[in-house]
Amino acid sequence: MTDIHSTDAVVLKSVDYSDTSLIVRLFTRDYGKMTVISKGARRSKRGLGGMLRPPNQLSITYRHRDNRDIQTLTACEYAARHPGLLTDMARSTAAMMAIEMLDKSVHEYDPQPLLYRLIAAFIAELGEADSDPTSLIHFYQLHLAVQLGFAPHLDRCVHCGKPLQTAVVESVAGHLSCPRCRPSGGQRLSRESLVYLRGLRSTHITDLVSLTVDKKASDAAGQFLMGHLFAHVEGLDKLKSLNFWQQVRP
Ligand SMILES: [Zn+2]
Structure with a gap:
């Protein structure tokens, strides 16, 4: 089953994946710790590659599938900037x-x-x-x-x-x-x-x-x-x- 979820999150860790993507571990307000992939993040003109780094605080949307270890990030923006x-x-x-x-x-x-x-x-x-x-x-x-x-x-x-x-x-x-x-x-x-x-x-x-x-x-x-x-x-x-x-x- 696929659901679209939105929540706030703090980035715990991010690791480069393939030439363009990032695997990101998040601590979310509503779902706890989880891992997402942000496809194309490292080529993003919106600066996603810099945004998805610890200790940034983000508002995120992701596609959740029950049988997946890694969920798919579909949107994010800064929740706060420091x-x-x-x-x-x-x-x-x-x-x-x-x-x-x-x-x-x-x-x-x-x-x-x-x-x-x-x-x-x-x-x-x-x-x-x-x-x-x-x-x-x-x-x-x-x-x-x-x-x-x-x-x-x-x-x-x-x-x-x-x-x-x-x-x-x-x-x-x-x-x-x-x-x-x-x-x-x-x-x-x-x-x-x-x-x-x-x-x-x-x-x-x-x-x-x-x-x-x-x-x-x-x-x-x-x-x-x-x-x-x-x-x-x-x-x-x-x-x-x-x-x-x-x-x-x-
Ligand atoms: Zn004593």
Whole structure:
């Protein structure tokens, strides 16, 4: 059965196919992750070849067939444009890292509209010149974990249940314990790091500049978030953009 579907999508990856076409992996708002072919895209006078590259946000129309792995793209245009992303190395690398994480974290045809909202808001905010790419990445990582169903427990010790003032990171699950329950071993999170992480949880993405944190506390929080995601999503530690981000981040 053939249907024509329209939705918004973020481009996750695109690969040249034959002399003229592109195979494009998309994270769509309404149908989840999927793969389409855009025939003739690379010869397109409308600039389709440039449009169908990560991390662009598009409004697309495609022809869906139930028995096909690759659907056929029939039309697309920009849903939003963020020129600020293209000219800044740290911002474009942060965007690629978020895109790669999303690609590794979701399955095909598993719609997750809240995750779509997260990546769209993240890219839009990253394109704003006065936003902070580092706190945005931390916000994205924390809320990716929340949406995927493994939100970290930032408030109470995983063992004794007492409120955490400072914390020790449990190596396997990404949980936190109090220093009394884990007197040795594990990464330590200061009070500042914990306050920052809780702030990321409760602050709107457009208000992140209101979170003040020193670099040491921010770095420790970032290391915790990354470890938490690594523990839950297979293959995330092999991200191409991760090393690059460590070099270009502000
Ligand atoms: Zn405890």
